[in-house]
Every structure is written in structure tokens, then in C-alpha cells.
Amino acid sequence: MRQAGFRVLISCVACLAFLSSAIAQDAGTTAPLSAAANQTQNSPTFHAESRIVVVDVVVTKHREPVTGLTQSDFQVLEDGKRQQIQFFESHIPSSSTPRELALPENQYSNISDETPSSINIVLFDLLNTPFVDQPYAREQMVQFLKTLPPGRQVALFELGSTLRMLAGFRATSDELLAAARKVVPHRSALLDTQDSREEAQDQLGLARQGSMNQEFFDHMSDFLAETTAARDQDRAKITLQALQDISHAVSGFRGRKNVIWLSEEFPVYFGPQMNASDPSASARNYFEVMHDTAGLLSSAQISIYPIDVRGLISGLTTASSGGGDRGNTRIRPIEDLHLEMDNLARETGGRAYYDTNDLKLAMQRSIENGSHYYTIAYVPQRQNWDSRYHHIKIQLARSGLDTEYRKGYFANKQTDRPTDQARADLISALQPATPQSTMLALKAKVSLPDSDHPKVRIDCVVDGSALAFTPIDGNRETAHLQFETVAWSPDLKVKANASHIVELSLPQEKYQQVMHNGLAAHQELQLAPGIYNIRVGVLDDGNKKIGTLDIPLRVSEVKKTSQK
Missing domain, CATH: 2.60.40 (Immunoglobulin-like)
Structure with missing residues (x-):
């Protein structure tokens, strides 16, 4: 398999150049782009056999x-x-607000005409945060967004049973604030708080007193411990999957990504002490998944800023413990948590914030330093x-x-992911609340139904330089791609979908044209009048990269032409 040499942190000028011309033409008919050529010459290049x-x-x-x-x-x-x-x-950071890519009417892209040096993600974690602390954290998040400096690109995500994007990087300040205010606190079914664990143990201890069947209570104690461990593992798996989804979603952005993570527990570990051979390792050392996630975070240039939303600890611990030995025993888990937060930040290049009520200031410092x-x-x-x-x-x-x-x-x-797993990733990327994936740069032109064409027509172009081609017979290049398009209604129902597979076997001349101008594809959807969100997805089976693009669409009734 052959790919273009690894170019470090080049701007997206080349991608934009191919997109601006290829949408109106067949791939392979446009002259080479001087902007792309100059950009390549000025950027450091490492050959495929070198890994940086x-x-x-x-x-x-x-x-x-x-x-x-x-x-x-x-x-x-x-x-x-x-x-x-x-x-x-x-x-x-730039002091001006990045402009969206200037496109003609009914044309869309998953990239912008200005690539910021860094982007920021606020991850509001309901899964790992007790209900009682969520309202204050939400209010602090709202106050932070009110003071957001111009030019900072921020997206808002919510982690519950799954990851949801509440506002994307192109959202205005008003849209970010509106999305933040709509976050609804709720109890996590998988989170056992320190209070609930102590209460369960106290009740078990009271029931045990005077019992003739101590073995039964030993089994009950083991059962409670196993149940708690299972829930912890489930939380860890969901959390790791969310971090992987974020990594895939922003991997196409060249530059640093700052994840400002508002939570009370951080059930992940990415340091050198991960133990692959320990059969009793808990969710915090869930080796294989954490190992893969650590690789994704580093390759995507993601730095994590964990912020403990419980605020000042000392007064809270004393008041809730009532003094005595239990207060001391409760300090230990919190100290361990802070060590884990420090480790998480250290291994990703961020900074941990805890033992403070000023969560807004912690978020401000995170975004300022990370920019x-x-x-x-x-x-x-x-x-x-x-x-x-x-x-x-x-x-x-x-x-x-x-x-x-x-x-x-x-x-x-470097190992290839199974094709069925890559296919599953594509299906996940097509879900309406999943953020756009920019691993493949896409542009699409939409033609609405008219009297001659009853269907919605979508012409899509994929950045050819990001595709994996395999040389055969010395003079041809092959590639295999999957295209999927789904029309979602406002109530998140699938109203139409289209899919097709593209198998390429190109002579060198056509291959070079695809490299310059992109690969074009065409799909059609039969849609009744209404409002939709169209999501276009492309999977390159060669390198398992995925690109997705959102298209807001309103389909009107087609007026029938009178026959004379």
C-alpha cells in the first residue's frame, strides 16, 4: 500500500484548492494547482518508511x-x-473569528477556509459526575462561554450513556450558550458515589451483626464489590469510546486540540504503568483499549485538561464525614483521584485543575495556555x-x-483494522449526533428536486491526496471506497439512505488527476417535502480513514409544469 509522504502540519491550502475546482468537473480534467505545489515544496516531508x-x-x-x-x-x-x-x-491564537469556507449556494464542506492553530472541546461529563454537582458545573461552563475570546474555535460535547455533540466548531457564541443552557443534569446509572458505597457497606455490616450465617454476608460483600467493579468497567469503556470518537472527529484538523473535561471522576490511565498481563486489572488499567486510545490521542495531538467539578475538597470532606476516621478514609480516594488527574494531564500535555470553586477560571486558563x-x-x-x-x-x-x-x-x-470494524466505525460516524469526521476532506453540491428530477442529487468530491492507493502491474493504482448517505428527520428518524462502493483501477495519468482534483461520486435520495439533515460518509478501505459531512436541507413541493 502506498500513500503520499507524511507532511507535517501543512496548511489545508491544497485540500481547498482541489475542492474549489473539482466539484463542477470530473476528477482528472483540471490543471495542476500551483498553490498546492508550492505548499508541498515549502513543507517538511518524511518518507513513508520514517515515522515521526x-x-x-x-x-x-x-x-x-x-x-x-x-x-x-x-x-x-x-x-x-x-x-x-x-x-x-x-x-x-488569532484574534479574529475564523470565516467559513466561501462556497456557492447549495455547496458544503467539512473544512473551513482558515485553519486555526488550535481548537477546543468542552466535554461536560454526566456519566462520571454525581447529580448533585452537575448544576454548578453547568453554570460555571455557561459563565466561561460568555467570556470566550474572539477567534477561539470551541465545540461543546456531552458525555452520558453515549457521546453527543451539542454545538460544533462553527457555532456562534449565542449558539454555544444556548446549547450549554440546555444540558439537563441527571443521575448516572453506572456511577457509585463514595457515599452510596459507604451506605451499602454500613447496611451490610448492620445486617451481619449477630447473624449465624457469616458466610452468606461474605458472599454478599463480594457480590457488591464485583457489581461495583463491573459498573466501573462499563463507565471506563464508555469514556474511552468517547475519547476515541473525539479523536476520530478532530483528527483532520492540523494542530493542537484542547479537551477541557468537566467531571468528578476520570476512569482512564495512559501512562507507562499500564499492565497488560494482570488478569485482575480493573477498568483503570483496561490495557488494550486504553493502549489504543492513548495512541489515538497522541497521533491526533489531543491534550486533556481535567477539571474536578466538586470544587474545594477540605470543607466538603469534613462536613460530609462528620469527623473521625471516616473523614480520613475519604480523603485518600480524593487524593488518589488528583494523582490520576495529574497523570492524565501529564501524559497528554495538558494540566489538571482541582480543589477550586472557580471552574470558569480553570477553563479560561486551559484554553488560553493551550492556544x-x-x-x-x-x-x-x-x-x-x-x-x-x-x-x-x-x-x-x-x-x-x-x-x-x-x-x-x-x-x-502500524496494523490494519479489520474491515468489519472499519465498516462499523462508518455506521457510527453517520449517526446524527456524532461530530463530523475530517480524516477525509469532503465537499458536496446539492441539487434539489425539480420537474425533471424528482430526487435530491448529491455530487461529492473526496480529497485524493488523503486516499490510500495500491500499485499493481507497475502502471496502475487501485483503491476501494464506500460511500453512504443518510437523511435524518428532526426527530432523528432515517427517512432515506443511499450507498455504493467505488472500486478504482487507474492508469498513472488518471491517478495523478485524482491526486490533484479529488475523486467525484454521485448519489440520489427520494425525499418528501420537509426539513432534513443529510449526512454524507466516505470510508477508505485502504487506510480506514473516514470523512463525514453535514448538509442542512429543506425540500419543497415541486410545482408541476402545465402541459400545453
Whole structure:
């Protein structure tokens, strides 16, 4: 399988260039694009056999971002050995609001005409947060969104039994606020609070007193522990799946992604102590899934800022414990939680905030620091990718500065996902509340029904440079793609869908044209008059990349022409 060389952090000029021309033409008829060619020449390129490590570094002094540093100010060590920096770039946020891609009427794209240096996700976690603490956290989130600086791209997600996107990156400030105010607190069926666990143990202890059948209560105690562990594992699985979904959704954005995670528990671990051989490992060491998730987060340049929404701990612990030994025993789990939060932030390059009631300030600092950063890329001196954890250390030439960056990564071997799993991922990506996936850049033109064409016609173009082609017979390139389009009604019912498979076997001339102009596809839907959200999805079976695109659509009654 052959793909284009790995280009580090190039802008999306090339993608935009192909999209602007290909939608009105067959793929392969447009002249080469000078903008794309120039961009490629000016960008560092690594061959397919080289695998690079990209590290985003936030530098602060007294918790304020430090800008103006150069490559000579940084030194990178992996497992104690100095590495040669192959690429360096500094990033500061724009003060202007990014504009949407200027498109003609009835044309849509999953990319914009300005690529920000960073994007931000506020993850409001109902799954891992007790009901009593959710209203205050929601109010603090609303206050934070009111003070959002211009130019910051923010999306709002809610984690319950599944992940839902409440507002996308293109949402206005008013739309973000409206979505935040609609978050409805509710109890998590999978969350056992410290109070509920202690109450269950107390009741069991009272029932045990004076009983002649102590063995029965031993079994009951084991059953309670196993039930709690099972719920914890279920929460961990849902949480990890949500992080994977976010990783896939934003992987097409080149640059840092800051996840501001509002929660009270963070049932994940990504550090070097993950134990793959321990058969009794709990959800916090759920090795294989966490291992894969850690790889997705690092490859997508995602940094996590966990924020403990319970606020100040000391007074809460004393008041609820009533003093005595129980108060001391309750402090220990909270201290452990804070250590886990620190680890989560350290392993992803973010920062943890806890023991504070000012959640708004924690969110403001997260987005401000995460928007000022430096990107460093290097090719490790070792050649083998052994799936082991490798430590990263960033050293600065200047003293008195603090750094935030991911402290290591798992050198996972590149393996292909099963086709059936990739197909399942595509189906998931087509769900109406799932965020758009930008792993493949898409553009579509919609033609509404008229007297000559009773169906909705959708002409889609996929970025050819992101597709995986396999050379055969020395002079042809093959690829296999799946196209799916679903029409959702406002009440989230499927009203129509279309699918087809594209199998390509192109001579070199046609292959080069697809690389320049994209791959075009056509689908049609039979829709009654009404309001719909059309979701177009494409899966490249070669590299398992997925691209999705949302199209808001209103279909009107077609007036019949009178016959003379």
C-alpha cells in the first residue's frame, strides 16, 4: 500500500484548492494547482518508511504563556538520548473569528477556509459526575462561554450513556450558550458515589451483626464489590469510546486540540504503568483499549485538561464525614483521584485543575495556555516500533520557565483494522449526533428536486491526496471506497439512505488527476417535502480513514409544469 509522504502540519491550502475546482468537473480534467505545489515544496516531508513523533509544548511563566522562543531554545530527549529536531513552529491564537469556507449556494464542506492553530472541546461529563454537582458545573461552563475570546474555535460535547455533540466548531457564541443552557443534569446509572458505597457497606455490616450465617454476608460483600467493579468497567469503556470518537472527529484538523473535561471522576490511565498481563486489572488499567486510545490521542495531538467539578475538597470532606476516621478514609480516594488527574494531564500535555470553586477560571486558563504553544517533530534514532512506552523530555535553554507536554508515547506498530470494524466505525460516524469526521476532506453540491428530477442529487468530491492507493502491474493504482448517505428527520428518524462502493483501477495519468482534483461520486435520495439533515460518509478501505459531512436541507413541493 502506498500513500503520499507524511507532511507535517501543512496548511489545508491544497485540500481547498482541489475542492474549489473539482466539484463542477470530473476528477482528472483540471490543471495542476500551483498553490498546492508550492505548499508541498515549502513543507517538511518524511518518507513513508520514517515515522515521526510530534510534540506540542506549552511554555509558561507564573502560569502565563511565554511566546517568542525559537528552535534553539529547545532540546528533545527520548529515553535519555538527544534527538534531532526536524520541524519547529510556534503558534499563537488569532484574534479574529475564523470565516467559513466561501462556497456557492447549495455547496458544503467539512473544512473551513482558515485553519486555526488550535481548537477546543468542552466535554461536560454526566456519566462520571454525581447529580448533585452537575448544576454548578453547568453554570460555571455557561459563565466561561460568555467570556470566550474572539477567534477561539470551541465545540461543546456531552458525555452520558453515549457521546453527543451539542454545538460544533462553527457555532456562534449565542449558539454555544444556548446549547450549554440546555444540558439537563441527571443521575448516572453506572456511577457509585463514595457515599452510596459507604451506605451499602454500613447496611451490610448492620445486617451481619449477630447473624449465624457469616458466610452468606461474605458472599454478599463480594457480590457488591464485583457489581461495583463491573459498573466501573462499563463507565471506563464508555469514556474511552468517547475519547476515541473525539479523536476520530478532530483528527483532520492540523494542530493542537484542547479537551477541557468537566467531571468528578476520570476512569482512564495512559501512562507507562499500564499492565497488560494482570488478569485482575480493573477498568483503570483496561490495557488494550486504553493502549489504543492513548495512541489515538497522541497521533491526533489531543491534550486533556481535567477539571474536578466538586470544587474545594477540605470543607466538603469534613462536613460530609462528620469527623473521625471516616473523614480520613475519604480523603485518600480524593487524593488518589488528583494523582490520576495529574497523570492524565501529564501524559497528554495538558494540566489538571482541582480543589477550586472557580471552574470558569480553570477553563479560561486551559484554553488560553493551550492556544499558545510550540510544535516540535523528530524522527526517533531507533528504528524498531516495539509497542513499548518511550519517555520524552523537553529541556529549555532559558531558566525559570515551566513546560507542559506529553511525557511519552507507545511506539505502536502500524496494523490494519479489520474491515468489519472499519465498516462499523462508518455506521457510527453517520449517526446524527456524532461530530463530523475530517480524516477525509469532503465537499458536496446539492441539487434539489425539480420537474425533471424528482430526487435530491448529491455530487461529492473526496480529497485524493488523503486516499490510500495500491500499485499493481507497475502502471496502475487501485483503491476501494464506500460511500453512504443518510437523511435524518428532526426527530432523528432515517427517512432515506443511499450507498455504493467505488472500486478504482487507474492508469498513472488518471491517478495523478485524482491526486490533484479529488475523486467525484454521485448519489440520489427520494425525499418528501420537509426539513432534513443529510449526512454524507466516505470510508477508505485502504487506510480506514473516514470523512463525514453535514448538509442542512429543506425540500419543497415541486410545482408541476402545465402541459400545453
